[in-house]
Amino acid sequence: MPNIHFIAIGGNVMHQLAITLAQKGYHVTGSDDEIFEPAYSNLKNAGLLPNELGWFPIKITNNLDAIVVGMHARDDNPELMQAKQLGIPTYSFPExxxxxxxxxxxxxxxxxxxxxxxxxxxxxxxxxxxxxxxxxxxxxxxxxxxxxxxxxxxxxxxxxxxxxxxxxxxxxxxxxxxxxxxxxxxxxxxxxxxxxxxxxxxxxxxxxxxxxxxxxxxxxxxxxxxxxxxxxxxxxxxxxxxxxxxxxxxxxxxxxxxxxxxxxxxxxxxxxxxxxxxxxxxxxxxxxxxxxxxxxxxxQSFTGASKRLEVILANDSITIFRDFAHAPSKVKATIEAVKTQYPQRHLTAVFELHTYSSLNANFFKEYNGVFEKADSCAVFYAEHALAIKKMPPIDETLLRAGFNQSNLAIFHNKEALLSWLQQQPKINSNLLLMSSGNFDGLDLEALKSNYIPN
CATH class of the missing domain: 3.40.1190.10 (Mur-like, catalytic domain)
Incomplete structure (x- = not known):
């Protein structure tokens, strides 16, 4: 069976590919300089977790049939340079x-x-x-x-x-x-x-x-x-x-x-x-x-993909949905879906700016009108997310103008957001949380407890 080595094996899909190839009978090895959960445990349980973190050109030998290169491997990666020197076929994930x-x-x-x-x-x-x-x-x-x-x-x-x-x-x-x-x-x-x-x-x-x-x-x-x-x-x-x-x-x-x-x-x-x-x-x-x-x-039995209008709390008074929506068309469509399905319920919609596009001031105008069907609405962003992405601070005047929504609330502190959410209607209402992130670690259990009747 083929011998396959993964450079950056800890990626979300890379480690899944490594596991399925091992299940198929391939001999699989890999390296990475950082591996987080759930990839860490998944690789460990499959017997594919590298013995130590880092890049080791010694792993790259002529016995390899192919190398799969992950998203954060750069041109100067020592293992990749060794593979090129030996002429070993290298592939991106989709290749x-x-x-x-x-x-x-x-x-x-x-x-x-x-x-x-x-x-x-x-x-x-x-x-x-x-x-x-x-x-x-x-x-x-x-x-x-x-x-x-x-x-x-x-x-x-x-x-x-x-x-x-x-x-x-x-x-x-x-x-x-x-x-x-x-x-x-x-x-x-x-x-x-x-x-x-x-x-x-x-x-x-x-x-x-x-x-x-x-x-x-x-x-x-x-x-x-x-x-x-x-x-x-x-x-x-x-x-x-x-x-x-x-x-x-x-x-x-x-x-x-x-x-x-x-x-x-x-x-x-x-x-x-x-x-x-x-x-x-x-x-x-x-x-x-x-x-x-x-x-x-x-x-009829399809319930949806993870974080796609996923219900995280439902009772007679309120339903709380979590959704992966982040692009303008997705945010607008998700809000309209909930309002159309439950037209008599008050809809509170919250959207986190988390992607490069959504945090870019030149892109704010693409969100014009996305909150039109919401009864209450808010935008949240974490300032450290801007720092990680090496982006400038957000001008909230431009942000408000871009969304063009008179009742828009803006937060960059999760405690302030939680306080605002606790003031929203709790009876005959829906709460929609949209993000490709996690609202800077917003405590969902504390949020849900606010809506659970005593």
Missing amino acids: FIFNESKNKIRVVIGGSHGKTTTTAMVMHVLKQANLDFDYLVGAQLNGFPQSVQLTNAPVIVCEGDEYPASALDKRPKFHFLFPNVAVITGIAWDHINVFPTFDIYLQQFSIFIEKIEPGGTLIYNAEDATLKQLVLQQTRKDIQYIPYTLPTHKVDAGITYITMEDTTVPLKVFGNHNLYNLHAAYWVCRKLGVTTEVFLKAI
Whole structure:
């Protein structure tokens, strides 16, 4: 079996790939200069934790078949320099995934929003249908022990990230996966630190379409104006185009029902953004041979991906949701979903500026109007997050102007935020916490206790 070495094995997806390759029977080694939880325990339990932290060129020998290079490995990494000297093949994470799945049907789900949820929906349905498949997804999902699996399955379902493949290769990850079935859920400018203009960002999706295998399929959201225009400009005649729209549905007593082919079923998820994701997942599953009947039966039990409208407290008075939303389109869609599902409830929405894009003053205006459907709203940022990212202090006048919301509260102290939250309505209300971080370690248990009746 192949001998594979990981440079920066402690990464979120890198360590998961290392574990699944070891499970497949490969001989796996790795190095890193820092390994945090849960990667530390996961690697230790799999017998793959390096004996000591650091980089050790002595580990790089001609016995290796390949080296996988993680996100924080730089050109001057001693192990990488040794590998180049010996001529050992090196791969970024997505390059290696493709290399291992050349003989599989590759499904790659891209888009500025909804990638994880759409991927999770496809995986859920395929599992319920007892179909054999591999996967790569950017979140921990119920029913799946890890976020990466590589076996001898005939199909692999991948979340297609537009972020760079590695520190050494700034091309987006999804450019390396060459899908047979591709999905684009929508396009809204993000990752301003990597794609400084919208045109540059848009170009990445055009290249993604070019990477679809001849005879392949593009499934796309036809109600996203930017995406629709991009597809209309395509000249490829050797692929199939499947547009999708918002499926037929209704909301009754806080439950969303979807109708397909004269069959109506209840869902555990809600919001137009999730219904778009569901429709994309439906067409992927149809391409993989799943019938509408099987799809509808399976999708009823889908509860969502981690931190995607995740309920962390629910009682007769209030529901508290946690969501990963951080890009403008995601924040707006998530707020609208909760308000539409519970129109009679007071909605308090809180958003943390945590990514490079959201903390950039030039990007504030992209959030214009995202809080329109919220009854109370606040923005939070941690000053040390700016320091870590080497960004200047935030001008809150520019921040307020960008969001253009008269009742917007702004906090950079978690205790002040918690105090404000405790003053919000507690009866017949919803609280929505949106962040790709954790609100600087906000004590969620203390927050929840404020809403639990004595």
